[in-house]
Amino acid sequence: MTLIFAAPSNDKGELETGSAFTPRFDEKGLxxxxxxxxxxxxxxxxxxxxxxxLALTIETGIAHYYSRSRNSLWKKGESSGNVQTVQEIxxxxxxxxxxxxxxxxxxxxxxxxxxxxxxxxTVGIENGQAAVTITDDRRHFDPxxxxxxx
Amino acid sequence: MTLIFAAPSNDKGELETGSAFTPRFDEKGLxxxxxxxxxxxxxxxxxxxxxxxLALTIETGIAHYYSRSRNSLWKKGESSGNVQTVQEIxxxxxxxxxxxxxxxxxxxxxxxxxxxxxxxxTVGIENGQAAVTITDDRRHFDPxxxxxxx
Numbered sequence: 001m002t003l004i005f006a007a008p009s010n011d012k013g014e015l016e017t018g019s020a021f022t023p024r025f026d027e028k029g030l031x032x033x034x035x036x037x038x039x040x041x042x043x044x045x046x047x048x049x050x051x052x053x054l055a056l057t058i059e060t061g062i063a064h065y066y067s068r069s070r071n072s073l074w075k076k077g078e079s080s081g082n083v084q085t086v087q088e089i090x091x092x093x094x095x096x097x098x099x100x101x102x103x104x105x106x107x108x109x110x111x112x113x114x115x116x117x118x119x120x121x122t123v124g125i126e127n128g129q130a131a132v133t134i135t136d137d138r139r140h141f142d143p144x145x146x147x148x149x150x
Numbered sequence: 151m152t153l154i155f156a157a158p159s160n161d162k163g164e165l166e167t168g169s170a171f172t173p174r175f176d177e178k179g180l181x182x183x184x185x186x187x188x189x190x191x192x193x194x195x196x197x198x199x200x201x202x203x204l205a206l207t208i209e210t211g212i213a214h215y216y217s218r219s220r221n222s223l224w225k226k227g228e229s230s231g232n233v234q235t236v237q238e239i240x241x242x243x244x245x246x247x248x249x250x251x252x253x254x255x256x257x258x259x260x261x262x263x264x265x266x267x268x269x270x271x272t273v274g275i276e277n278g279q280a281a282v283t284i285t286d287d288r289r290h291f292d293p294x295x296x297x298x299x300x
Contacts, residue, residue: 003280016263021273021280032196034184041191043240046182046247058275090193091282092268093261097196099269111243113166118242119249123171125208130153130171132241 003055024096038087038101044110045118080146081106109140153205174246188237188251194260195268211236230296231256259290
């Protein structure tokens, strides 16, 4: 049985202080999901969820997303083993974003590049140009090996 | 002088490991911005940035966003005084999300409801329905007072 989400109220107060969880999916039927490590709060990834992914995540306690590139439901870690067990789910004032605090199984890595977090680079200005610098280059797994069958 | 962002490479490797910051704005010209408190990593808000907001944020060190409801540039804290000073900017593997670690001035509050974080509610199931529970109800300011002139 899959959880059904009621339509969001037009009343801002109800959305902000009511007891119903009525996610505001965008015109593509998605909400933004921010994923942090329950262990230390590190930001691991930003992804998207449709109603099915969100319901499955709440019901099973295992993070599911919607892959915009593959246009399909995506159980995170299905290929890599880096499954995310959800410790807590939060939503924001206008209910269009979800925050998952997770525990990562497998290689303790979330990024498909093998790094712990997708946010492994800092942004700055170098010689007048917007530039990135890699601040975490430790690979927890070898993507060529893990995703070889794809 | 405003920073100009080059178009993202079609080469995935270049996007993931190159030295250029080439944000992948969506069809509306926006990237997702995740904002955490540099002090303790608490997730404060999720917002969006267009190229102007992103360039201003990098150049000035003060967080600027694009308000989708007002369709305009938004210097966070302009009304409330809760200006965000950026300590670090990161981007993710495919460069379509930005992570800002900030220090919040004023009331040390980010949510327009007066709470520290927009994510003041947990999500769960109650009597078979998706429900939210307020887990942080401390108000750092009175919205009716702060936004009275609006």
